[in-house]
Amino acid sequence: MQVTVNGVPTDVDDDCTVAALVAARTSGHGKVAVARNGDVVPRSGWESTRLSAGDSLEVLAPTAGG
Amino acid sequence: MTVHEVVPALEQEEKADPFLLGGETFTSRLLLGTGGAPSLESLERAVVASGTELVTVALRRVEASSSASMLEVLDRCGVRLLPNTAGCRTAREAVLTARLAREAFDTSWVKLEVIGDEHTLLPDPIELFEAAEQLVDDGFTVLAYTTDDPILGRRLADIGCAAVMPLGSPIGSGLGIRNPHNIALLRDAVDVPVVLDAGIGTASDATLAMELGCDAVLLASAVTRAREPERMALAMRHGVEAGRLARGAGRIPRRWHAEASTPMQGLPEL
Numbered sequence: 532m533q534v535t536v537n538g539v540p541t542d543v544d545d546d547c548t549v550a551a552l553v554a555a556r557t558s559g560h561g562k563v564a565v566a567r568n569g570d571v572v573p574r575s576g577w578e579s580t581r582l583s584a585g586d587s588l589e590v591l592a593p594t595a596g597g
Numbered sequence: 598m599t600v601h602e603v604v605p606a607l608e609q610e611e612k613a614d615p616f617l618l619g620g621e622t623f624t625s626r627l628l629l630g631t632g633g634a635p636s637l638e639s640l641e642r643a644v645v646a647s648g649t650e651l652v653t654v655a656l657r658r659v660e661a662s663s664s665a666s667m668l669e670v671l672d673r674c675g676v677r678l679l680p681n682t683a684g685c686r687t688a689r690e691a692v693l694t695a696r697l698a699r700e701a702f703d704t705s706w707v708k709l710e711v712i713g714d715e716h717t718l719l720p721d722p723i724e725l726f727e728a729a730e731q732l733v734d735d736g737f738t739v740l741a742y743t744t745d746d747p748i749l750g751r752r753l754a755d756i757g758c759a760a761v762m763p764l765g766s767p768i769g770s771g772l773g774i775r776n777p778h779n780i781a782l783l784r785d786a787v788d789v790p791v792v793l794d795a796g797i798g799t800a801s802d803a804t805l806a807m808e809l810g811c812d813a814v815l816l817a818s819a820v821t822r823a824r825e826p827e828r829m830a831l832a833m834r835h836g837v838e839a840g841r842l843a844r845g846a847g848r849i850p851r852r853w854h855a856e857a858s859t860p861m862q863g864l865p866e867l
Contacts, residue, residue, distance in 0.1 A: 537658040537659065538658070556659050557659055562664065562668060562701045562702060563659065563701055564656065564697035564698065564700040564701035565697075565700075566693065566697055569693065570693075571693065571696045571697055571700060573700060574700055589658065589697075590658065590659045591656045591657060591658060591659060591697055591701065592656070592657070592658075592659040592664040592701065593654045593655070593656060593657075593664045593667065593668060593678070593680070593701065593702070594654065594655050594656070594657040594664055594667070595631040595632050595633075595634060595640070595654065595655070595667055596630065596631060596632040596653070596654060596655030596657075596681065596683050597630040597631065597632055597653030597654065597655055597679075597681035597683050597708060597710070597817060
């Protein structure tokens with residue numbers, strides 16, 4: 532199925548969870564946050580939150596700034 | 598105490614002059630932004646030279662981030678991370694970004710930034726206030742980046758912001774403190790810490806902020822974009838300390854005409 536990840540249309544498995552998406556996208560450090568359709572997905576919900584077709588996801592990490 | 602013990606005692610007193618922010622105690626009154634550093638090595642040297650204990654970081658899409666190595670550097674420096682909401686233009690964006698930052702950084706502290714104009718990067722006071730209200734209600738420790746308007750500053754303090762952070766001049770401009778009068782009025786208007794944030798160009802600007810009564814100074818570009826960031830970071834550290842000492846010492850009143858410090862008595866007739 533197709534979702535949008537950080538603004539880019541992306542194919543993911545039908546049973547893809549937020550946790551799986553994060554694992555595939557990040558370098559392993561823990562300081563990551565995810566928004567799904569404009570709402571925060573708490574870390575405690577990453578394993579249990581399955582993506583749906585058409586979801587819009589933002590996977591964010593710290594960067595220099597401010 | 599002998600005369601020769603006075604200065605060391607003052608220096609000890611200065612070191613034991615804690616900066617209370619959000620219910621926590623800091624030694625350094627200099628907060629450093631991490632944006633604009635030419636390299637991670639340069640950033641690390643500047644952070645160490647500055648003596649800061651609190652650095653701001655932003656949240657961006659993971660592809661654009663070199664976050665793992667930056668986090669390692671900041672971890673090595675032993676500094677605490679303060680997430681910001683840089684780039685947000687509405688209260689809705691800022692609140693969501695703060696909530697995401699809370700997840701990523703495991704902290705409820707946030708430097709709240711809501712920008713109203715892309716050319717000046719000046720805060721949007723209405724969106725800022727609305728976001729601050731929501732985040733305070735949500736349990737955040739809100740450090741609000743604001744204009745130098747004393748009334749807005751007081752309103753932000755009244756709703757529970759942990760610090761009010763007025764700009765000296767636009768972000769990255771290096772124009773220093775354009776309206777010292779407003780900064781002094783704002784300082785008098787609130788009981789929470791006032792942190793001069795944005796516009797600092799050089800160490801004397803940081804000193805002036807402290808002389809005006811600010812509790813701390815937050816800067817980034819003045820250090821990270823200096824020809825020698827490490828040296829400027831050290832200058833800022835001393836500038837903040839000098840301003841704090843001078844504020845405590847009490848400046849002499851300004852006079853229209855000269856007042857001789859050398860006595861006229863005993864003046865020889867030559």
